Amino acid sequence: EVHLVESGGGLVQPGGSLRVSCAAAGFTFSDYWLTWVRQAPGKGLEWVASIKGDGSDKYYVDSVKGRFTISRDNAKNSLFLQMSSLRVEDTAVYYCTKHLLGATSHWGQGTLVTVSS
Amino acid sequence: QSVLTQPPSASGAPGQRVTISCSGSSSNIGNYNVTWFQQLPGTAPKLLLHSNNQRPSGVPDRFSGSKSGPSASLAISGLQSEDEADYYCAAWIASLQAVVFGGGTKLTVL
Numbered sequence: 699e700v701h702l703v704e705s706g707g708g709l710v711q712p713g714g715s716l717r718v719s720c721a722a723a724g725f726t727f728s729d730y731w732l733t734w735v736r737q738a739p740g741k742g743l744e745w746v747a748s749i750k751g752d753g754s755d756k757y758y759v760d761s762v763k764g765r766f767t768i769s770r771d772n773a774k775n776s777l778f779l780q781m782s783s784l785r786v787e788d789t790a791v792y793y794c795t796k797h798l799l800g801a802t803s804h805w806g807q808g809t810l811v812t813v814s815s
Numbered sequence: 816q817s818v819l820t821q822p823p824s825a826s827g828a829p830g831q832r833v834t835i836s837c838s839g840s841s842s843n844i845g846n847y848n849v850t851w852f853q854q855l856p857g858t859a860p861k862l863l864l865h866s867n868n869q870r871p872s873g874v875p876d877r878f879s880g881s882k883s884g885p886s887a888s889l890a891i892s893g894l895q896s897e898d899e900a901d902y903y904c905a906a907w908i909a910s911l912q913a914v915v916f917g918g919g920t921k922l923t924v925l
Binding site for chain 2: 733744748759793801806808
C-alpha cells in the first residue's frame with residue numbers, strides 16, 4: 699500500500715525559510731515523478747513543482763520560481779520542498795503526490811505552512 | 816483566473832445525474848489528457864478519473880468522464896449523499912511546462 703507522509707510545516711515569518719518533507723513507502727520510489735500541490739485555506743488546488751524519478755527534470759509554477767527548490771533522495775525514499783523568501787500568499791496545506799495525473803496517483807495528508815508575522 | 820474553467824457549484828437530488836464541465840482551449844487541454852480529482856470535506860484529494868475517462872480500481876462506475884476538443888466533462892449518475900465534495904480537473908500543459916488545475920466545483924447533494 700502506498701504511503702506518503704508530509705512533515706515540516708509550521709509558522710514562519712514573511713521572508714523566512716522552511717523545508718517540508720515527504721516520506722514515501724509502498725512503491726518503487728525512483729520510478730515516479732513526484733509533485734507538490736498546495737491549497738490555500740478555503741481555496742482550490744495549485745500545482746507547485748514536480749521532479750522526475752531520477753531528479754534530472756524539475757518544473758515550477760511561476761510564482762515560486764527562484765524561491766522554492768524541489769529535490770528528492772531516492773536512497774531514503776524522501777521528497778523535499780525548500781521554501782525561501784516566503785510570502786503571506788504561500789500560506790497553504792502542502793500535499794506530496796505521486797504520479798499526480800496518472801493511473802496510480804496518490805496524495806499524502808498534507809502539512810500546513812503558515813506565513814505570518 | 817485558471818486556464819481551465821469549471822463552474823463553481825453544481826447540485827442534484829439523490830439518484831439524479833449531474834455533469835461538471837472543465838473548459839480550456841485548443842492550445843491547452845485540446846491536445847492533452849484530463850484528470851479528475853475528488854476532495855471530500857476535510858480530506859486530501861484523491862484520484863477519480865485519469866486519461867479523460869479511465870477509472871482506477873475502487874471508483875464506482877457511476878463516475879464517468881468524456882472529452883471533446885478543448886472541453887472535458889465529469890458525469891455522476893445515481894447521485895449519493897457521499898458524493899458531496901469538491902471536484903477538480905487538471906492537465907499537464909506542455910506549452911506552459913506546467914500542470915494546471917481547474918478552479919474546482921463544489922457539488923451539493925440536495
